[in-house]
Amino acid sequence: AQSVTQLDSQVPVFEEAPVELRCNYSSSVSVYLFWYVQYPNQGLQLLLKYLSGSTLVKGINGFEAEFNKSQTSFHLRKPSVHISDTAEYFCAVSRMDSSYKLIFGSGTRLLVRP
Amino acid sequence: DAMVIQNPRYQVTQFGKPVTLSCSQTLNHNVMYWYQQKSSQAPKLLFHYYDKDFNNEADTPDNFQSRRPNTSFCFLDIRSPGLGDAAMYLCATSMSRTYNEQFFGPGTRLTVL
Numbered sequence: 198a199q200s201v202t203q204l205d206s207q208v209p210v211f212e213e214a215p216v217e218l219r220c221n222y223s224s225s226v227s228v229y230l231f232w233y234v235q236y237p238n239q240g241l242q243l244l245l246k247y248l249s250g251s252t253l254v255k256g257i258n259g260f261e262a263e264f265n266k267s268q269t270s271f272h273l274r275k276p277s278v279h280i281s282d283t284a285e286y287f288c289a290v291s292r293m294d295s296s297y298k299l300i301f302g303s304g305t306r307l308l309v310r311p
Numbered sequence: 312d313a314m315v316i317q318n319p320r321y322q323v324t325q326f327g328k329p330v331t332l333s334c335s336q337t338l339n340h341n342v343m344y345w346y347q348q349k350s351s352q353a354p355k356l357l358f359h360y361y362d363k364d365f366n367n368e369a370d371t372p373d374n375f376q377s378r379r380p381n382t383s384f385c386f387l388d389i390r391s392p393g394l395g396d397a398a399m400y401l402c403a404t405s406m407s408r409t410y411n412e413q414f415f416g417p418g419t420r421l422t423v424l
Contacts, residue, residue, distance in 0.1 A: 233415075240315070240401055240415030241354070287353060297342060297361075297408040301353035 199224040199290050201302035209308045212280055218273040218305045220262075220288030230271040231289040231299065232262055241287065247271065258282070283309045314338070315416035317402050323422045324392050332387040332419045334402030342408055343385040345377060346401040348418070354401055360385060361408055389421075397423045 200223045210216045222228065229248050233241040245256025252264040262273045271288060288302040316335045324330040334343065342361050346354040358367045360379040374396070376388040389396055399420050403413040 238320075238418070238420070240317075240403075240417045241413075242415070243412055246412065295408075297344075297359065297405065298356060299354075299413065301355075303353050304351075 199226075199228060199292060199300045201288050201290055201300055203286075203288055203302035203305045205305050206303070207306045207308060209310060210278055211310050213277050215276050216274065216278050216282075216307065218286050218288075218307065220271045220273065220302060222269050222271065222288070222290045224269075224290060224292070227293045228290040229293060230262075230264060231291070232256065232260070232271070232273050233287045233289060233301075234258075235285040235287065235304075237284075244273070244286075278307070278309050280309050280311060282307055315402055315404055315414050317400075317416040317419050319419060320417060321420050321422070323424060324389075325424050326394065327391045330389050330392055330421065332389075332400050332402075332421070334385045334387070334416055335383050336402075336404045336414075336416075337383070338404055338406075338414060339382060340404035340406050340414070341382075342405045343379060344403040344405075344413065345375075345385070345387050346403065348399040348401055350398075357387075392421070392423045394423050397421055 202221045231246045232244040235241045245254045247254045247264045255261045260275050285304045287304045289299040318333045344359040345357045348354040357371045378386045399418045401418045402416040405413045
């Protein structure tokens with residue numbers, strides 16, 4: 198079975214500071230990896246995904262993530278955050294052989310302060 | 312704009328009173344999903360339709376049913392809502408089961424009194 202761990206339930210950061218949201222996964226098979234963002238009372242929006250190829254993935258809104266197979270991690274980073282980045286961020290995995298099923302982590306709330 | 316629409320955005324029902332949540336999509340995607348997201352938790356897949364083929368997750372309670380009368384619409388029926396069913400219900404679509412980007416609607420927040 199697959200599982201996703203987001204160790205930080207909340208990350209407070211000042212505006213224009215860099216941020217890293219951590220994600221580790223466990224799987225006995227190869228997986229695809231995703232980061233989704235959820236603004237208050239909204240659905241989820243895909244930030245970026247890793248399917249194959251380059252381990253550094255760039256997404257929308259200036260976010261990027263790096264796939265590290267040896268550490269089974271897929272951490273999300275942004276060099277300079279804005280107030281508008283305040284939201285819940287979910288890391289997710291899906292098996293390559295049944296990629297429709299997303300397994301989500303418990304989420305990290307990014308709180309950007311002025 | 313192509314999108315996933317959920318109605319209503321907020322639904323209040325009484326304990327044990329059947330309720331139906333609606334999802335429609337203009338993306339013409341083959342797959343439609345229903346997720347349950349309880350407060351401060353990750354979304355959890357309840358079931359999905361691949362075209363007309365219904366696929367239930369093993370741990371989805373029997374109290375939850377779904378209908379997909381056509382490509383554009385999918386409904387979530389909760390036959391006898393309990394207090395524990397209060398949650399955000401998210402509908403999502405994808406082009407196929409192997410195309411892994413899912414597009415989410417804004418969700419319906421269900422309150423059970």
